[in-house]
Amino acid sequence: MRLLVLGGTHFLGRHVVTAALARGHDVATFTRGVSGDPPEGARALHGDRDDPSALPAALDGWAPDLVVDTSCQTRAAARNAAAALSGAGGSALKGYAFVSSLNAYRNWPPGPVGPEDAEPTWTTDDDEYGPIKADAERILGSALGDRFLTARAGLVLGPHDRVHRLGWWLERIAQGGRVVVPDALDQPIHAVDACDLAGWLVESAERGRSGAVTTTGPHAMTTFGGLLELCREVTGGDAEWVPVPEEDLLAAGVQEWVHLPLWLRREVARTAWDVDTSRARSLGLPSRPLRETVADTWAWMRSVEELPEPPPGRPRPGLPPDLEARLLAAH
Numbered sequence: 001m002r003l004l005v006l007g008g009t010h011f012l013g014r015h016v017v018t019a020a021l022a023r024g025h026d027v028a029t030f031t032r033g034v035s036g037d038p039p040e041g042a043r044a045l046h047g048d049r050d051d052p053s054a055l056p057a058a059l060d061g062w063a064p065d066l067v068v069d070t071s072c073q074t075r076a077a078a079r080n081a082a083a084a085l086s087g088a089g090g091s092a093l094k095g096y097a098f099v100s101s102l103n104a105y106r107n108w109p110p111g112p113v114g115p116e117d118a119e120p121t122w123t124t125d126d127d128e129y130g131p132i133k134a135d136a137e138r139i140l141g142s143a144l145g146d147r148f149l150t151a152r153a154g155l156v157l158g159p160h161d162r163v164h165r166l167g168w169w170l171e172r173i174a175q176g177g178r179v180v181v182p183d184a185l186d187q188p189i190h191a192v193d194a195c196d197l198a199g200w201l202v203e204s205a206e207r208g209r210s211g212a213v214t215t216t217g218p219h220a221m222t223t224f225g226g227l228l229e230l231c232r233e234v235t236g237g238d239a240e241w242v243p244v245p246e247e248d249l250l251a252a253g254v255q256e257w258v259h260l261p262l263w264l265r266r267e268v269a270r271t272a273w274d275v276d277t278s279r280a281r282s283l284g285l286p287s288r289p290l291r292e293t294v295a296d297t298w299a300w301m302r303s304v305e306e307l308p309e310p311p312p313g314r315p316r317p318g319l320p321p322d323l324e325a326r327l328l329a330a331h
């Protein structure tokens with residue numbers, strides 16, 4: 001079938017293209033063309049999805065049967081896709097799988113997140129990530145009806161991740177020596193592998209699945225310490241953990257999630273990782289062993305000459321060296 005990926009040159013979108021090609025689809029990607037090329041085998045269409053005329057012009061009569069939308073970050077992008085793909089020209093469309101976020105839920109963070117139908121999503125018109133994703137879901141959902149599925153993704157990990165959260169830990173742990181870690185190694189954490197999510201999105205579009213699905217790893221699949229241990233195993237380093245109490249981290253100015261990527265304060269972590277993924281499990285969202293995700297990410301990082309830059313406006317995560325030195329000296 002003809003499968004259109006909105007996005008397709010970076011992280012999750014790249015994996016969607018690869019999965020769709022492997023399943024025998026005729027794949028096109030739609031991006032502005034500033035971030036490079038999609039994987040070989042896909043036709044690269046170009047335009048800005050915030051411009052209402054760009055997608056119809058780029059498609060030029062090539063009507064997709066299926067869409068996987070990884071790149072929606074504005075309400076205009078959702079409106080334009082709905083107009084271009086749900087109407088007369090897009091009437092052949094069988095399934096549209098949209099990548100949303102846990103942030104679409106009004107109460108997350110800190111959560112917890114219960115079953116999809118019982119959890120309210122944002123209804124405000126703020127120009128912020130969560131409210132925009134929630135609005136985009138409504139715009140596309142009302143245009144596409146039961147052909148529309150929204151995947152509310154939690155933490156996505158894997159190769160080609162330019163946000164570089166797991167990547168920072170891998171690099172730091174590979175350097176070895178004394179490594180500052182939060183004194184919260186038993187904190188639960190769950191993630192979805194980008195390849196697992198990508199394949200499932202393609203399959204969901206093929207099957208014309210509909211509704212909202214919270215798409216992250218199974219509850220309590222591992223702990224923060226378990227994840228760091230995998231990083232140590234995979235990189236083969238001799239890193240030694242230096243656990244620092246939360247109070248000391250915060251007093252030193254360490255920002256959760258940013259300076260120590262994937263770490264959340266106790267009070268937030270208590271509920272933020274409490275997410276019901278029963279629907280995803282019942283719809284077959286796979287969850288490969290986390291070791292594979294960590295190993296694949298490390299293999300990718302070592303295979304590229306230069307790691308991609310984080311998205312515009314997002315700093316590269318990680319503990320600044322001067323802050324790390326101060327914490328190590330004190331513990």
Ligand SMILES: NC(=O)c1ccc[n+]([C@@H]2O[C@H](COP(=O)([O-])OP(=O)(O)OC[C@H]3O[C@@H](n4cnc5c(N)ncnc54)[C@H](OP(=O)(O)O)[C@@H]3O)[C@@H](O)[C@H]2O)c1
Nearest residue numbers: 007008009010011012013031032033034035048049071156
């Ligand atoms: N990473 C996580 O842990 C996480 C968690 C929850 C949800 N998510 C969601 O998962 C998705 C991640 O997808 P990804 O990794 O494929 O995305 P990504 O790394 O953000 O890449 C964005 C893609 O969209 C294209 N693009 C950006 N602006 C565009 C525009 N105005 N018009 C047309 N194309 C545009 C980019 O190409 P050009 O720059 O060339 O246009 C690129 O191909 C996002 O929707 C994110 O919100 C991620």
